[in-house]
Amino acid sequence: MAKCMGEATYKSRKRARIVAEEARCIYCSGRSETLEHMPPLSMFRNRARPSHMEYGACKNCNNNTSGADLVAAVVARLNPTSSEDSWQNNELKKLVNALDIDAPGVRDELGEPEKHKTQWLSVAGSKLLRKISVVKADGPLLEAYLTIFGIKMAMALYRELVGIALPLDGAAWCQFQLNGSISQHQLDRLTTDLPGYSTLQQGAVNVGDQFAYRYNTDKRSVIAAVAQFHHGLWYTLLASHDQRIIGLFSKPPISQLSGSTMMRPGELSSRVPVPIRHKPMP
Numbered sequence: 658m659a660k661c662m663g664e665a666t667y668k669s670r671k672r673a674r675i676v677a678e679e680a681r682c683i684y685c686s687g688r689s690e691t692l693e694h695m696p697p698l699s700m701f702r703n704r705a706r707p708s709h710m711e712y713g714a715c716k717n718c719n720n721n722t723s724g725a726d727l728v729a730a731v732v733a734r735l736n737p738t739s740s741e742d743s744w745q746n747n748e749l750k751k752l753v754n755a756l757d758i759d760a761p762g763v764r765d766e767l768g769e770p771e772k773h774k775t776q777w778l779s780v781a782g783s784k785l786l787r788k789i790s791v792v793k794a795d796g797p798l799l800e801a802y803l804t805i806f807g808i809k810m811a812m813a814l815y816r817e818l819v820g821i822a823l824p825l826d827g828a829a830w831c832q833f834q835l836n837g838s839i840s841q842h843q844l845d846r847l848t849t850d851l852p853g854y855s856t857l858q859q860g861a862v863n864v865g866d867q868f869a870y871r872y873n874t875d876k877r878s879v880i881a882a883v884a885q886f887h888h889g890l891w892y893t894l895l896a897s898h899d900q901r902i903i904g905l906f907s908k909p910p911i912s913q914l915s916g917s918t919m920m921r922p923g924e925l926s927s928r929v930p931v932p933i934r935h936k937p938m939p
């Protein structure tokens with residue numbers, strides 16, 4: 658018991674220290690008021706998230722973007738090759754139910770049958786074929802939430818790799834890809850120029866199967882990364898405060914890549930979709 662209390666005190670002191678030492682919210686010009694985990698706890702199996710990659714954020718950015726965190730946690734677990742009773746699918750059921758509260762309307766977009774393409778996969782070690790459903794998640798709400806998550810990740814990685822929050826005259830760019838839309842070949846090509854590799858690790862706990870990223874940075878003004886979340890969600894991410902580099906990713910052809918968006922610090926909250934609340938049942 659004493660040990661537990663000691664650990665709790667240590668954790669809350671550590672949280673308070675991180676929030677106090679952050680110069681400002683890592684996403685906007687607001688004050689650092691809350692502890693932001695990026696990636697969020699919901700991204701990890703049983704919410705068992707190694708510490709590290711914890712930053713200060715304002716209440717507004719932290720609270721307003723929780724829907725985006727949840728949508729990313731759901732989409733990341735949508736893996737057509739995991740078996741029905743896998744832990745990913747068991748966690749999905751709970752997460753999908755929470756969507757109605759934190760990201761209303763997204764469940765409807767995911768649930769539309771025409772978005773699911775049926776494929777047959779051979780079962781390893783046998784001649785059996787298994788029916789799987791590949792999700793084509795391209796509804797406007799999903800896209801908005803996944804974009805917010807990607808921009809958050811780009812800004813968090815800038816903070817992580819450069820050591821300061823992305824300056825207010827900087828910009829972040831993201832492009833997401835879902836399961837079935839990216840091949841190993843494409844991934845290999847994307848990562849050729851990104852020599853660094855990292856994940857979250859704490860003691861023997863390694864969550865590289867749930868979150869990992871490859872990156873490059875000058876540690877001063879620019880980061881580029883490819884981040885993978887489980888087997889369902891990939892991002893190409895850029896963040897910089899070098900105006901020449903921002904010029905490159907704010908103009909075609911980069912700005913016209915499908916699923917890509919650029920945002921400035923401070924824009925996240927205004928991009929959160931206005932909730933579509935269903936009328937309560939009479």
Ligand SMILES: [Zn+2]
Pocket residue numbers: 682683684685686687714715716717718719
């Ligand atoms: Zn903020």
